[in-house]
Each structure stands twice: as structure tokens, then as C-alpha cells.
Amino acid sequence: xxxxxxxxxIDEFNNNKFYQSRFNQMQVxxxxxxxTIDPKDVMDLYYSRNQKDSTVFFTSGTTGxxxxxxxxxxxxxxxxxxxxxxxxxxxxxxxxxxxxLMDQSFWGVGYITGLGHxxxxxxxxxxxxxxxxxxxxxxxxxxxxxxxxxxxSVLIEVGDVINNYKFKVVETTGExxxxxxxxxxxxxxxxxxxxxxGLTEAVIGVECEKHDGYHYNNDKLFLEIIDSDNxxxxxxxxxxxxxxxINSDSSPIIRYRSGDRCKISSKKCSCGSxxxxxxxxxxxxxxxxxxxxxxxxxxxxKDLVNKVKDNIFVSSNVEKINESKYLLTIILDxxxxxxxxxxxxxxxxxxxxELMHMLRNSKLEIIFKSNERN
Ligand SMILES: [Zn+2]
Numbered sequence: 001x002x003x004x005x006x007x008x009x010i011d012e013f014n015n016n017k018f019y020q021s022r023f024n025q026m027q028v029x030x031x032x033x034x035x036t037i038d039p040k041d042v043m044d045l046y047y048s049r050n051q052k053d054s055t056v057f058f059t060s061g062t063t064g065x066x067x068x069x070x071x072x073x074x075x076x077x078x079x080x081x082x083x084x085x086x087x088x089x090x091x092x093x094x095x096x097x098x099x100x101l102m103d104q105s106f107w108g109v110g111y112i113t114g115l116g117h118x119x120x121x122x123x124x125x126x127x128x129x130x131x132x133x134x135x136x137x138x139x140x141x142x143x144x145x146x147x148x149x150x151x152x153s154v155l156i157e158v159g160d161v162i163n164n165y166k167f168k169v170v171e172t173t174g175e176x177x178x179x180x181x182x183x184x185x186x187x188x189x190x191x192x193x194x195x196x197x198g199l200t201e202a203v204i205g206v207e208c209e210k211h212d213g214y215h216y217n218n219d220k221l222f223l224e225i226i227d228s229d230n231x232x233x234x235x236x237x238x239x240x241x242x243x244x245x246i247n248s249d250s251s252p253i254i255r256y257r258s259g260d261r262c263k264i265s266s267k268k269c270s271c272g273s274x275x276x277x278x279x280x281x282x283x284x285x286x287x288x289x290x291x292x293x294x295x296x297x298x299x300x301x302k303d304l305v306n307k308v309k310d311n312i313f314v315s316s317n318v319e320k321i322n323e324s325k326y327l328l329t330i331i332l333d334x335x336x337x338x339x340x341x342x343x344x345x346x347x348x349x350x351x352x353x354e355l356m357h358m359l360r361n362s363k364l365e366i367i368f369k370s371n372e373r374n
Contacts, residue, residue: 005222005246006031009254016251018048032232036242036257042201045253046070057108071108074249076115078220079203083116085217086206089273090194092147092169094121099145101136101154102174103292104128109174109198113149122147129154133161140165147171148189151292152181157323159188166190173198174293176280197280199258202243205278210270213277220246223264223278224255238263240284259284259297288318290326291363294354304347305330308340314371326358328366335370344368 013019013034014027022041028034037045046069054070071079087093098117102110104126114124125143127136129150136158148155149171170189172182173196182193196206197214204221205214216223222244225233233239241262245252261284266276286298298316305313314331321327330344345366349356358364 008248009222009244009246009252010034012252013254018045018251019254034255036230036255037253038257039201039259042253042256043069045251046075049075049250055108055111057111069108072250074247076112077249078245078247079112080115080119082203082217082220083113084119085220086171086194086196086203087117087120087122089206089208089215089275090169090171091209092120092122096122096147096168097143097145098122098124098147098149098171099140099143100124100126101129101148101150101158102126103130107292108200112203113171113173117147117149133158137161137163147191149173151175152177152185153292153323155185155189156181159184162188168192169194171196176289176293197278199243199260201256201258202245202253204243208269208271208273212269213265213279215269215273215275215277216264218276222246223262223276225262225264235265235267236263238281241278259287288316288328290318290328290354291324291358292354294358296355300351301328301330304351305332305344307347308343309334309336312336324363326364328364329369330366331369331371333371336368341368 010028010031022037022044023035026035049070049072053073055076057069057071100110100114102113104110105128110126114126117124125139125145127139146168147170148167151174152172153175155170155172167189168191170185170191170193172185172193177193177195185193194207197204202221205216207213208215224242225237225239226242227233227239238261241258241260243256243258244254261281262278263281264276264278268274269277283295287295288298288301289295301316302313312332312334314333316328316330319327319329345359348366349359355364359366
């Protein structure tokens with residue numbers, strides 16, 4: 001990162017109301033002295049931007065503590081420019097018709113993807129991914145999209161109605177894309193798959209034609225990798241990804257702990273791009289991956305069980321039944337009553353909008369098993 005940007009971020013930290021109140025008026029001279037922040041801090045930061053020209057999302061807000069996320073105009077501009085840059089890497093700038101098959105109600109990614117494509121000169125067709133498959137076929141036949149942007153599981157789920165229609169490019173995001181899924185999607189949709197990596201809190205990177213890691217824009221992001229003792233690691237070493245956004249139109253996210261295990265490299269990619277790359281190796285803490293990229297850490301499952309009954313949680317695991325159904329098994333050290341089971345499920349419903357949505361739409365089922373020998 002260039003010195004003047006370091007200085008700008010240090011100034012921002014020392015003067016920004018949110019960071020100053022979060023860290024008791026702490027003042028720093030060195031970037032690495034800035035403390036890291038977690039997902040809850042990022043939500044609070046976005047909430048602190050409540051202003052007249054905001055766009056409001058409920059992503060990852062919890063119903064128990066119903067905070068909305070306010071993206072100010074500066075945030076929206078930042079995201080839009082970033083997605084436009086994705087289009088440059090994918091070489092789809094201008095003239096494409098992009099079908100955005102994503103949740104359009106409380107997941108900001110669909111909205112931002114659309115804005116970025118418009119900025120890149122493409123036409124967008126935003127479609128909610130809960131739309132009946134037959135309707136989707138009608139829309140495809142009517143608008144003849146050249147690009148489809150969605151989640152791997154959604155693309156596979158609706159794949160049987162695509163028939164022989166071929167796309168030029170398929171954009172995937174929101175979930176881990178396995179090599180098997182990539183091949184399946186390319187076979188069904190005909191186009192080259194470009195996977196993108198982002199978090200609820202930040203847009204990160206996109207694949208180039210080499211499909212080996214994600215290029216990220218180091219004019220817009222400063223990424224660090226740290227070990228478990230918070231020491232910075234060299235390039236090509238794996239550790240936790242720490243994100244700082246370089247966003248001059250809005251208060252930046254400074255040193256956000258992503259919870260993702262990654263490595264980065266600024267070695268020039270064989271595609272010719274001068275932008276550095278990032279690879280994701282997994283999560284730092286044990287995490288369960290649910291429908292549409294939603295993640296929950298095992299420690300969070302334990303906390304939700306503890307709210308109803310202490311000292312009974314043993315472990316939990318997730319099984320993917322099919323593209324739209326996941327089974328969460330919670331192993332307990334005791335037999336619990338049906339009432340207690342219901343109360344624990346209520347805790348999940350109340351924990352986040354995503355869990356509520358999945359449980360109410362039967363995309364997630366929770367079952368309990370006893371670890372007892374009897
Ligand atoms: Zn490349």
C-alpha cells in the first residue's frame with residue numbers, strides 16, 4: 001500500500017466517530033497498531049451511516065437485535081465501480097444482457113451486481129431466485145441473456161429447465177464453487193464460469209481466464225494475512241485474511257477480520273494482469289456451510305443451544321440433502337424434551353434473517369441426536 005494511503009487510513013481511524021467510540025478515543029501513528037474489527041463492528045459501522053441517501057439492506061442483521069445496514073452513496077459508488085472492474089477482468093464490458101438470478105429482497109449482492117453491470121455498459125435482468133422454473137424459461141426466451149449471474153447451487157437446481165440455451169459467461173458467487181460444480185455448470189449453461197469471492201462486508205476478487213485464484217483490485221482494497229498471534233505473514237503463506245477498503249467516498253472498513261483462511265500473491269499472473277491474487281483455503285474456526293453461502297460457526301450453534309439448556313452441546317454437522325435442502329444435526333449429551341427442541345429451533349429463527357428464511361422455507365432442517373449410550 002502506498003504511504004499516502006496508509007496515512008489517510010490512519011487519519012480516518014484517528015478522526016472517525018465510529019472507530020473513536022469503538023476504541024475509546026485511541027490514537028495511532030502506525031497502521032499495524034490499529035486494532036482489528038469483527039463482523040458485528042462492520043454492521044455497526046454500516047449502521048452508523050444512516051443518512052438520507054442510503055440504500056438499506058438487512059443482510060446478516062439479527063432479528064433479536066434488528067439493525068439494518070445502511071450503504072451510503074459513497075459505499076454504493078465504491079461497490080458499483082468494483083463490480084465494473086470485475087466485468088473488465090471477465091471481458092464482458094458493454095452490450096451483454098445479464099440475467100441476475102439472485103435473492104433481490106434482503107441480500108445486497110444482487111443489487112450491487114446489477115449496478116456494476118450497468119456501469120460496465122451491460123443490460124441487466126434482475127430475477128429473484130425463488131421464481132418458479134417455468135417462468136424463468138419464459139424470461140430467458142424473451143430477453144435472450146448472454147450472461148447469467150447466480151449462486152452455484154441455484155444454477156444447478158434450475159439447470160434442468162435450461163435445455164439447449166447457451167450463455168457466453170456464467171458468473172458465480174456466494175458459495176464455495178467445487179471443481180465438480182464448475183464442470184456441471186459449464187456443461188449445462190455452455191459458458192465459461194467466472195467465480196467471484198466476496199463477503200457480506202466487502203467485495204474482494206474475481207477469477208481471470210486462468211481460473212486459478214481471484215484477482216483483487218489493490219487500488220480499492222488493502223489485504224493482509226496474519227497468523228493466530230496477529231503477526232503479519234509474508235506472501236504465499238496461509239493465515240487469516242484482514243480487509244481494509246480504500247474508499248475515499250465513505251468511511252472505510254479498517255482491518256476487518258474476515259475469518260477466512262487465505263493466501264495472497266503479487267506475482268504476475270499468466271493472464272497478463274498486473275493485479276495481485278488471493279486464494280481461499282477455508283475458514284479459521286470450525287464453520288458449517290449452509291444454503292446459498294450462509295455460514296455459521298460451530299461456536300454460534302453451541303451458543304444458541306446454551307440459551308435453552310447449558311452443558312449439553314457436543315457437536316454439530318451439516319449434510320447437503322440436495323441443492324435446496326440442508327440438514328443440520330446437533331449432537332447433545334442428554335435427551336431433551338420436544339418443548340426444548342422447539343425452543344432451540346426458535347433461537348435459530350431469531351438469530352438471523354437468513355436462518356429464519358431457510359427454516360421457514362424448509363431449506364434447512366434441524367434434528368437432534370443424543371450422544372448417550374443408553
Ligand atoms: Zn490472471
